[in-house]
Amino acid sequence: MLEVEVKYAVPSLDEVRARLIALGGEMCGSGHERDVYYNAPHRDFGETDEALRVRYTEGSCSVTYKGPKIRLKGTKAREEFNLQVDSGTTVEEILGRVGFVATAEVNKDREFFGIRGATVTLDAVEKLGTFIEIEVLAEEDGENAADLVNILAKELGVEGPPLHTSYLEMILSKQ
DSSP: OEEEEEEEEOSOHHHHHHHHHHTTOEEEEEEEEEEEEEEOSSSOHHHHTOEEEEEEETTEEEEEEEOOOEEETTEEEEEEEEEEESOHHHHHHHHHHTTOEEEEEEEEEEEEEEETTEEEEEEEETTTEEEEEEEEEESSOHHHHHHHHHHHHHHHTOOSOOBOSOHHHHHHHHO
C-alpha cells in the first residue's frame, strides 16, 4: 500500500475544519495517539529514511513500518505496512530484546474527516503545534492520489510550502 500525503502547519484548526465541513467533509472520528518510534540495531532508520512505530490509541495498538519517502507531485509518498496487535507493551519488550531502541515519542490529538476518497486529519501535536494532513492510500497509481491531495489542499486554502518532514523528524530536530 502506498500512502500519499501532504502536511501543512496551520495557525488555526477551527478555520480549516469549517472549510472542510463546507466542502462536504464528514467527521470519521477523533482521539489521542501516542507513537513510540524505534531504530534498528543493524541500520540507522534516520539514514535510510524508514520508520518503525508502535501506536497506542484509545483501546487498540498497532505496529507500522514505513519505507523511504518518495516525492510525488509535491506530496510525500511512502510504502506502509500496518499490523494490529493485542499488546503494545509486549511488542515493545520483544523489540528491545532483539536490539531495537526506542528513539522518540510523539503525542497528538487528532480529528479525522473523509472527503472524496481522502482522509484529512487535523492534528494538535504536543511540542510542535497544529497541522493538517491530507492523505490518500493507493494500491498502484500514486499520481492520481497526488493530484487529489493537491486539489484538496488548494480547496481547503492551506498556504505555504508543504512539510515533507514527519512529526518524528520535527521532534528529533528539537532535541
